Amino acid sequence: MRVALAQLDIQFGDPDANYQQVEVAIQRAAEQTVDVIVLPEMWNTGYALTRLNVVADDDGQRTRQLLSKLARQFRVNIVGGSVAVARDGHYYNEMLVIDRHGQLVSQYDKVHRFGLMAEDRYITAGATENVFELDDVAAMGVICYDIRFPEWLRKQAAQGPRVIFVSAEWPTQRQMQWRLLLQARAIENQAFVVAVNRVGSDPDNQFGGQSLVIDPLGDLLAIGGAHPQLITATLDLAQVERVRGQIPVFEDRRPELY
Numbered sequence: 001m002r003v004a005l006a007q008l009d010i011q012f013g014d015p016d017a018n019y020q021q022v023e024v025a026i027q028r029a030a031e032q033t034v035d036v037i038v039l040p041e042m043w044n045t046g047y048a049l050t051r052l053n054v055v056a057d058d059d060g061q062r063t064r065q066l067l068s069k070l071a072r073q074f075r076v077n078i079v080g081g082s083v084a085v086a087r088d089g090h091y092y093n094e095m096l097v098i099d100r101h102g103q104l105v106s107q108y109d110k111v112h113r114f115g116l117m118a119e120d121r122y123i124t125a126g127a128t129e130n131v132f133e134l135d136d137v138a139a140m141g142v143i144c145y146d147i148r149f150p151e152w153l154r155k156q157a158a159q160g161p162r163v164i165f166v167s168a169e170w171p172t173q174r175q176m177q178w179r180l181l182l183q184a185r186a187i188e189n190q191a192f193v194v195a196v197n198r199v200g201s202d203p204d205n206q207f208g209g210q211s212l213v214i215d216p217l218g219d220l221l222a223i224g225g226a227h228p229q230l231i232t233a234t235l236d237l238a239q240v241e242r243v244r245g246q247i248p249v250f251e252d253r254r255p256e257l258y
């Protein structure tokens, strides 16, 4: 599985500019013949939470239309990062996953809201899992702060995913935690982690990129810089079985004790 991570500088509260740059990024990634393109968190608006009534995507329609069209056009799977979505009087931080045929294969609302960036005041939390298949490969997706909750990832990883996709807007001052948390999630779940962070800044935070591709042993396959860029990597999916065969943590678990 060849993946491309679109490490973007998201324009604060400017959906038109962001939909345009995502279209360009997907075109560029598709030119590199990848299987999956991954986008960052809240890429349509950034954390413009006080203006969600104006900038959030109504029922995710604009996002679904654009990503489905591009997925079909370039025959590429898209883990659509997350976008701010307005639905039934609530706002969600929502990941849409679209397959090569343009079909929506999963829709996930961020479960853990990050209070330090005021998400708990504006965003409604999701309550459903996000396990799906792309090209017959079991995968799962979480959003940013979710990675601090290993039990949430484990619950889903135990269902078979070999790749964990992560979309984030993770500020620079906790960059070291970003890398260590992701490496830990890869090692404990013996899965690939494909994690894309944004770059640039908003009125409250700076974002340092360092998007990561990590193998099931925790080794880094690719790491982004602090500027907008496309990062690509190839995942040898058979490595998951090799690693799980050697140290069978999923079989050795004692869930009856914890």
Ligand SMILES: NC(=O)CCC(=O)C(=O)O
Residues within 6 Å of the ligand: 041, 114, 117, 143, 144, 145, 146, 148, 168, 169, 170, 171, 174
């Ligand atoms: N957007 C987020 O969820 C940020 C999470 C974060 O920065 C953290 O330290 O956790």
